[in-house]
Amino acid sequence: MAISDAAGGFVAHRRVIERRNLVRDRAAVAAITGDYPNATILVGLPLSLDGSDGPQAARTRRWARQLLADQWDSVVLRDERLTTSAARERSGERPIDAVAAEVLVQDYLNDRAAW
Numbered sequence: 689m690a691i692s693d694a695a696g697g698f699v700a701h702r703r704v705i706e707r708r709n710l711v712r713d714r715a716a717v718a719a720i721t722g723d724y725p726n727a728t729i730l731v732g733l734p735l736s737l738d739g740s741d742g743p744q745a746a747r748t749r750r751w752a753r754q755l756l757a758d759q760w761d762s763v764v765l766r767d768e769r770l771t772t773s774a775a776r777e778r779s780g781e782r783p784i785d786a787v788a789a790e791v792l793v794q795d796y797l798n799d800r801a802a803w
Contacts, residue, residue, distance in 0.1 A: 689701065689702045689703050689704075689705060689717070689720055689789055690786070690789035690790045690792070690793045691720075691724070691727075691793070692793050692794075692797060696797040696800070696801065699790045699794045699797070700790065701782070701783075701786035701787065701789050701790050702720055703716075703720065704783050704786050704789075705717065710754055713755055714755055717755060717756070721759065726762075727762060728762055728763075728764055729756060729759060729762050729763045730763075730764050730765075730766045730792055730793060730796055731748070731752045731756070731764070731765050731766065732748075732766060732768030732771065732788070732789070732792050733745055733748055733749070733765045733766060733767055733768055734748055734768055734769075735767050735768075735769055737769065739767070739769075749765065752765065764796070766792055766795075766796055768788070768792055771788040771791045771792050771795070772788050774788070774791045775787035775788035775791055778791070
């Protein structure tokens with residue numbers, strides 16, 4: 689998970705959450721999102737390279753709906769293609785998934801700023 693301030697001035701990873709089961713995953717996410725009641729929650733959507741939904745994207749959509757059902761109005765599913773590649777270039781000693789989350793949030797903020 690990565691966060692940004694309301695103005696989009698910084699992005700920082702908070703924590704890598706390993707999927708276990710719905711109960712534990714909800715508790716892990718709630719431990720962070722509970723501090724930010726009006727936050728937008730980005731969920732990386734693993735689309736195929738051609739941009740289409742594949743089996744993993746369908747599983748991610750189902751998982752996100754179950755995990756974030758009570759916050760669904762705040763959820764944005766975001767194409768995560770190439771975030772891992774970008775993260776590998778920037779990660780250094782940090783976990784790839786943490787940096788990929790930062791890339792996802794920063795790309796979202798950049799797109800919003802361009803509007």
